Amino acid sequence: MQRACITGGAGFIGSNLADRLRSDGVEVVIVDDLSTGRLDFVRELLTDPGATLHQGDVLDQRVLERAFEGCDWVFHLQANADVRHGLEHPRVDLEQNTIATATVLEAMRAVGVSKIAFSSTGSVYGEPDIFPTPEDAPFPIQTSLYAASKLAGEGMIGAYTHGFGFTGLVFRFVSILGERYTHGHVFDFYCALKRDPTRLRVLGNGRQEKSYLYVKDCVEAMMTAAHAHEDRAGELGVYNLGTDETVVVDDSIAIICEQMGVEPVLEHTGGTRGWPGDSPLILLDCERIRSIGWAPTVSIREAILRTLRWFDANPGIWNASAASEARVA
Amino acid sequence: MQRACITGGAGFIGSNLADRLRSDGVEVVIVDDLSTGRLDFVRELLTDPGATLHQGDVLDQRVLERAFEGCDWVFHLQANADVRHGLEHPRVDLEQNTIATATVLEAMRAVGVSKIAFSSTGSVYGEPDIFPTPEDAPFPIQTSLYAASKLAGEGMIGAYTHGFGFTGLVFRFVSILGERYTHGHVFDFYCALKRDPTRLRVLGNGRQEKSYLYVKDCVEAMMTAAHAHEDRAGELGVYNLGTDETVVVDDSIAIICEQMGVEPVLEHTGGTRGWPGDSPLILLDCERIRSIGWAPTVSIREAILRTLRWFDANPGIWNASAASEARVA
Numbered sequence: 102m103q104r105a106c107i108t109g110g111a112g113f114i115g116s117n118l119a120d121r122l123r124s125d126g127v128e129v130v131i132v133d134d135l136s137t138g139r140l141d142f143v144r145e146l147l148t149d150p151g152a153t154l155h156q157g158d159v160l161d162q163r164v165l166e167r168a169f170e171g172c173d174w175v176f177h178l179q180a181n182a183d184v185r186h187g188l189e190h191p192r193v194d195l196e197q198n199t200i201a202t203a204t205v206l207e208a209m210r211a212v213g214v215s216k217i218a219f220s221s222t223g224s225v226y227g228e229p230d231i232f233p234t235p236e237d238a239p240f241p242i243q244t245s246l247y248a249a250s251k252l253a254g255e256g257m258i259g260a261y262t263h264g265f266g267f268t269g270l271v272f273r274f275v276s277i278l279g280e281r282y283t284h285g286h287v288f289d290f291y292c293a294l295k296r297d298p299t300r301l302r303v304l305g306n307g308r309q310e311k312s313y314l315y316v317k318d319c320v321e322a323m324m325t326a327a328h329a330h331e332d333r334a335g336e337l338g339v340y341n342l343g344t345d346e347t348v349v350v351d352d353s354i355a356i357i358c359e360q361m362g363v364e365p366v367l368e369h370t371g372g373t374r375g376w377p378g379d380s381p382l383i384l385l386d387c388e389r390i391r392s393i394g395w396a397p398t399v400s401i402r403e404a405i406l407r408t409l410r411w412f413d414a415n416p417g418i419w420n421a422s423a424a425s426e427a428r429v430a
Numbered sequence: 431m432q433r434a435c436i437t438g439g440a441g442f443i444g445s446n447l448a449d450r451l452r453s454d455g456v457e458v459v460i461v462d463d464l465s466t467g468r469l470d471f472v473r474e475l476l477t478d479p480g481a482t483l484h485q486g487d488v489l490d491q492r493v494l495e496r497a498f499e500g501c502d503w504v505f506h507l508q509a510n511a512d513v514r515h516g517l518e519h520p521r522v523d524l525e526q527n528t529i530a531t532a533t534v535l536e537a538m539r540a541v542g543v544s545k546i547a548f549s550s551t552g553s554v555y556g557e558p559d560i561f562p563t564p565e566d567a568p569f570p571i572q573t574s575l576y577a578a579s580k581l582a583g584e585g586m587i588g589a590y591t592h593g594f595g596f597t598g599l600v601f602r603f604v605s606i607l608g609e610r611y612t613h614g615h616v617f618d619f620y621c622a623l624k625r626d627p628t629r630l631r632v633l634g635n636g637r638q639e640k641s642y643l644y645v646k647d648c649v650e651a652m653m654t655a656a657h658a659h660e661d662r663a664g665e666l667g668v669y670n671l672g673t674d675e676t677v678v679v680d681d682s683i684a685i686i687c688e689q690m691g692v693e694p695v696l697e698h699t700g701g702t703r704g705w706p707g708d709s710p711l712i713l714l715d716c717e718r719i720r721s722i723g724w725a726p727t728v729s730i731r732e733a734i735l736r737t738l739r740w741f742d743a744n745p746g747i748w749n750a751s752a753a754s755e756a757r758v759a
Contacts, residue, residue: 188593191586195532199582203524226569227588237568240555242666244592249585253528256578257520259556263573264517264706337571377593 102327104128106172106214108159108205109179111138113281114220114316118176119143121320123152132168132179134158142281159201165208174216174327177205180251182284184224185376187246198250206261215334218270218327221255223312223341223385224248225273233386236273236339244380255339262337269336270326275343275383278404279316280411283418286311286350287405290357291412292419298363304375307351307367310382312343315399315407325395341385344397348405350375356402360409431656433457435501435543437488437534438508440467442610443549443645447505448472450649452481461497461508463487470746471610488530494537503545503656506534509580511613513553514705516575527579535590544663547599547656550584552641552672552714553577553707554602562715565602565668574707584668591666598665599655604672604712607733608645609740612747615640615679616734619686620741621748627692633704636680636696639711641672644728644736654724670714673726677734679704685731689738 105122109115110131115138119129129152131143146152157164159179169175181197202219209217225248226234227241243249255271262269276285293301322342330338348356351367358364373381399407412419434451438444439460444467448458458481460472475481486493488508498504510526531548538546554577555563556570572578584600591598605614622630651671659667677685680696687693702710728736741748 187589191532191536195529195586199528200524203520207520239566240569242592242668243585243588246586246589246593249582249589252585253578253582256572256581257524257575259572260516260575260578260707263571264575339571 102127102173104130104172105174105176106130106132106168107176107178108132109138111135111140111143111154112178113283114277114319115176115178116142116146116281117279117316118178118320118323119146119152121324123149130155130168130172132157132159132165137182160196160204162204162208162211165205166212169208169212169214172214174218175205175209175214176218176323177202178220180220181247184245184247185379188377191246194246194250198247199253202254203257206257210265215266216268217258218323219254219258219272221251221271221273222248223273223275223343223383224380225252225255228380232382233345233384234341235386236341236389259337262335266335268330268334269338270330271337271339272323272326273339273341273385274319275312275314275385277316277319278313278408280407282316282408282411287353287357287408288419290354291361291409294357294361294363294365295419298361299365300368301354301365302368302370303350303354304370305350305372305379307349307354307369309350309373309375309379310347310384311350311353312347312383312385313401313404314343314397315404318397318399322390322395325393326390329393340390341387342390343385343387344401345387346401347382347384348401353405356405357409360406431456431502431660433459433501434503434505435459435461435497436505436507437461438467440464440469440472440483441507442612443606443648444505444507445471445475445610446608446645447507447649447652448475448481450653452478459484459497459501461486461488461494466511489525489533491533491537491540494534495541498537498541498543501543503547504534504538504543505547505652506531507549509549510576513574513576513707517706520575523575523579527576528582531583532586535586539594544595545597546587547652548583548587548601550580550600550602551577552602552604552670552712553709554581554584557709561711562674562713563670564715565670565718576707588666591664595664597659597663598667599659600666600668601652601655602668602670602714603648604641604643604714606645606648607642607737609736611645611737611740616682616686616737617748619683620690620738623686623690623692623694624748627690628694629697630683630694631697631699632679632683633699634679634701634708636678636683636698638679638702638704638708639676639713640679640682641676641712641714642730642733643672643726644733647726647728651719651724654722655719658722669719670716671719672714672716673730674716675730676711676713677730682734685734686738689735
């Protein structure tokens, strides 16, 4: 790999991947509209002439074509990642995820780039019967517009591998934690507790079981798979990315409270799901990615602790949110 | 069911369904832009005050809202059905299938209609390992943009059942034959042989094994499922629709030639697939739809013969195509 483009490359996972690729000597081209991605996350990287930023919209095919020119791989990580509010704005997942992915694929074809790695989600399994859930689980029924839009992206990438000889990689993530993590459960709990350490509203009954993966382990898994698939044109590799652990929401709250030194009263809203489309249990079978030489290095507890330490060191990240109205998960 | 809307209701399957619903006393509202659908197919039906046509585009949400007003069910059958040329125009499947389905769902929500039946395809199974292929086959990899766009539609409907309490039905069809069939293998072969009965170009090696279902059996299956799901809000019913038979392409050609009284030389282009994304074998496990009281009444051979008889009786349908340049499958 000589040169790679990362859509959403100024975001949480994207900027970690950008650092990792650059440290391998890969030229990095970032496409980001900086709506969720932050210039801060890539400011240092961009002082290196081997890294460039194209600020623009992934729905603008010309922006993408300019950025993809000469790249071996496109890591398409840009997405609407607001999983919980899909029902309030059904058009957002369609545009930012489904149509954006279609635009990325057409831009690649236009400039002759044919290797794509895509950030999908473990949510595409809906509410599976099999745990840990393998990649070839029974054909699932979708329970969220976010997952449906990721599934749509997977499907198009599959068709491009089959029809145009693309090399495709689909990563079905659990939730990712670590440095530069800026939204999701742990972020919301931290902000809420900074605002009011005496009480914490928790969506659902607190018993939802989640799996988390540390961002640098996640990035390492993507690198491992990309190298393994360098010469597998016409094929779609689908990989679950997660750990073998889960943690229930209330236990992750306990870790957060312990670290922050607070003892809030937990106010559960009740129900087995935090919101419609929330999965009561996510646990992925990651044997396939392990079989090509990857393993996570960090436990869920440690991933949470590293995330909290990063919040502590970067108060600018959460100050605004902590001050604003409840974004409590 | 008092009143139902059919998108694509002037098309092949849609107009057959419209007739069937009307004969049950259901008020029928047809939405069709008449680009592939034909006014001829619904002209007689529209003399009945219980049937109306809204000529318009399914991408125009206002057209849909006006048509859906007061309906119990929406049968969303409109689609780009040009399965074979998806790679030449990737945007068509995205717009006509994926975005159109999103627009249908939003229009339904806007006017408070919550029961949707959707024409998907057996192609969403990609190239499965299990035959006959059941609805809960292992999570497949898509091999065509057409199937990918149908899968995207399935996913969004699943999310609407889960998130908005919609009642959802997904029908994964094999190829459908019968009266008003106007594109696909049998149509293309018939037109080509009318043009030149001495030779016939066949894409692939002619050994691709296809399953076909007679259109009136298909429509009956949709009615059976809709009645079975009247009170199953919040649920997505997924049903394969097909027969237990298959026929290889060369054998369906033999039936066509026998009926037409011609003996062409077959010129196979070779390969196990007719085109990229073509399935070498489609055979669906239809136990689920049979278990709720449906069974096909017509064999594949009989379905082909009825189709040919309909062509013979409606030369206007194929005359233009037969005269024009090769649309030979």
